[in-house]
Structure formats: C-alpha cells, structure tokens
Amino acid sequence: MLDPAFFDRDAVTVARDLIGVEVLIDGAGGPIVETEAYDVNDPASHSFGGPTQRNAVLFGPPGHTYIYRIYGLHWCMNFVCSPISAVLIRAIEPRHGLAVMAQRRGTGDARMLCSGPGKLCQALGVDRTLDGLSLDAPPIELRPVDGPRTVAVGPRIGISKAVDTPWRFGEAGSRYLSKPFPRP
Numbered sequence: 001m002l003d004p005a006f007f008d009r010d011a012v013t014v015a016r017d018l019i020g021v022e023v024l025i026d027g028a029g030g031p032i033v034e035t036e037a038y039d040v041n042d043p044a045s046h047s048f049g050g051p052t053q054r055n056a057v058l059f060g061p062p063g064h065t066y067i068y069r070i071y072g073l074h075w076c077m078n079f080v081c082s083p084i085s086a087v088l089i090r091a092i093e094p095r096h097g098l099a100v101m102a103q104r105r106g107t108g109d110a111r112m113l114c115s116g117p118g119k120l121c122q123a124l125g126v127d128r129t130l131d132g133l134s135l136d137a138p139p140i141e142l143r144p145v146d147g148p149r150t151v152a153v154g155p156r157i158g159i160s161k162a163v164d165t166p167w168r169f170g171e172a173g174s175r176y177l178s179k180p181f182p183r184p
Helices: 009-015 098-105 115-126
Strands: 024-026 030-040 067-068 072-080 085-092 140-143 151-155 168-171
Touching: 009 030, 009 072, 009 085, 030 115, 067 115, 072 115, 085 115, 085 168, 098 115
Parallel strands: none
Antiparallel strands: 024 030, 024 140, 030 085, 030 168, 067 072, 072 085, 151 168
16 A cells, blocks of 8 residues: 555655556556646646635645546546645556446446546546545555656646646556647
8 A cells, every 4th residue: 555645745746656556446446647736826726716615625634535526527536635735637547347447437448448537537436425535545545656657747638727837747658648748
C-alpha cells in the first residue's frame, strides 16, 4: 500500500509521482497513466473560491478522495494533497476486474474502459458515496509503482481557466490516455 504521507505534498509533485501507481476500487483498476494537478491558487481549482459544502474535503487532511460530478453526467475522482490541492485521475490502464469494468461501461474495448475521468469512474463504480474516503482503506487500494516510467508533461485539458498551465502528466506512449500529449 502507498504510505498516506505520499499525499502530504503539493499536487504537482504528487500528480507526476502517481503515474504508474495502481489504483483499485473493490479489486477493479490498474496503473494510473494520466493525471492533472490543481491547487488553491489556481483559478481552475474547485478550492480557488474557498470552502463550500461540495468541496469541503479539499480543505481537510490530505490522502482522501474528492468526488464530484461534471456536466451533471460524469463523476470525477481526485486525490486530496497538501495544502488545499488535489490531483484529478484522468486515465488508468485497465488490468484488474476487466469483466466488471466492461459490464459497467458497456464495452469490451480495453482502450475505451478508463481513458478519461468520467469513463474510469463509471468503470470502477466511483460515485459520490466514495467522497471523503481515506486512500489507505477499503474499498480503495493504492499500490506503489512497479518500475520506472517516462512521464510526459503538457497543459491541462477540458478546462476554461489557466489552460496553459503545464500540470497534466501522463505515461509517455500509453495507449490508454484520454488524449495524446502534444509532440515536443
């Protein structure tokens, strides 16, 4: 399991270091291949405007989930970091629980199971009931990186503020990204 102190760092550092970490929810999941960082001074962050009922977990201790819905349709899963920051989990490479993920998503195409924040939440069965849970207790399991990874860096996607901030990280060459990184 990943040490809870892992998240007691700034979101940019954590976002980069999460590439390759395996995330499992009730046994389904795989290595994280894409993340984005958000901090309290970032106008694109949910913590930027201060605490609300929706984002309260961001103002608590690091090492917890922050789950929210976007466009009224899709759940997004974030890991809370220090101070008042979070990492959006954008994509994973599905390796465990493929049958249950395929059934939840209605597709057997492994590349379409978890290649985006909404897709991966649907595949893993993530919803608001997991908001605020500790990242070191069931049903969540985080396993350390199993080897070196080459990390690509680029601007975040799908936002309208601070769009040029290079806080999107991904496993270089992964077939499971939500969107390819721009070529250098």
